[in-house]
Structure formats: C-alpha cells, structure tokens
Amino acid sequence: MEQEARRLVELAGLARDEALLTGQSRALGFSRNGYAFLQQVFLDDERVTWLPLERAPLEPRSVERLGLELRLRQEGRLVPLDDRADRPQVLFNGAGELTPFELEIRREGSTRAELRITGQRDGRLLQERLQ
Numbered sequence: 001m002e003q004e005a006r007r008l009v010e011l012a013g014l015a016r017d018e019a020l021l022t023g024q025s026r027a028l029g030f031s032r033n034g035y036a037f038l039q040q041v042f043l044d045d046e047r048v049t050w051l052p053l054e055r056a057p058l059e060p061r062s063v064e065r066l067g068l069e070l071r072l073r074q075e076g077r078l079v080p081l082d083d084r085a086d087r088p089q090v091l092f093n094g095a096g097e098l099t100p101f102e103l104e105i106r107r108e109g110s111t112r113a114e115l116r117i118t119g120q121r122d123g124r125l126l127q128e129r130l131q
Helices: 002-022
Strands: 026-031 034-042 048-052 068-074 077-079 090-092 101-107 115-119 125-129
Touching: 002 026, 002 034, 002 090, 002 101, 002 115, 002 125, 026 048, 026 068
Parallel strands: none
Antiparallel strands: 026 034, 026 090, 034 048, 068 077, 068 101, 101 115, 115 125
16 A cells, blocks of 8 residues: 555656646546546647546556555545546646645545545645554
C-alpha cells in the first residue's frame, strides 16, 4: 500500500512537472480502484475532451489487484467515484499548481483509511500514514 502511494505521489509530480515545462494542462482522474493521468485533446475549435495518457510511466493504473480502494475528497466533500477514471478531477496547470485534494487509500471493504495523499494548490504532494 505504501509503495503504491509513493508511486502515485511520484507520478503526480511528473505530470505536474510536464504541465509546467510544456504549458499543456494535465489532469488526474480517479475511480474506486485506480487512477489515470489525462491529457487535453482539442476535437475542433469549440470542443475539448480529456483522454488517458497511454505511455509509460503515466499509463492508467489499477489498485484493485492489490486489494485497495480509493476515496477522494475535494473542498472537504467526498467525491463519488465509480469504475471509470477518465474524468479530470485534479488539474495540473502550466504554473505548477494543482487542484487541491485528499485521497484516502484503504483495504477493500475497510471502513478505515490507512494512508492519505494530500495535493496542495502550490503543487506539493504529501503522503501520510493514518493511525
């Protein structure tokens, strides 16, 4: 569980750095059992969509095989997660900032989170073990 949390923190830092260096927005989408890094794609002059990055190391990841599940909070509210991680919930902008969030990682079926990852507006990502 801790290794997966560290991986997510490192990968989110990489996505943040890519957005900062390229000026192209990136995003992170969560599902109950995984996450995906997303890139903005312009369909035409008026329409934009987000698609999962399919290149290593930012390809979509599942934590289900590890028996883990995710809970996302933004602005103190629980964000309902389903089986798809293709909606941008955390945005990384070209200034190195991100949408603040708290992600709880717990064993599947548990009522208690064991780890929390906090993303702060200034782009910092913190990982902490919960008692």
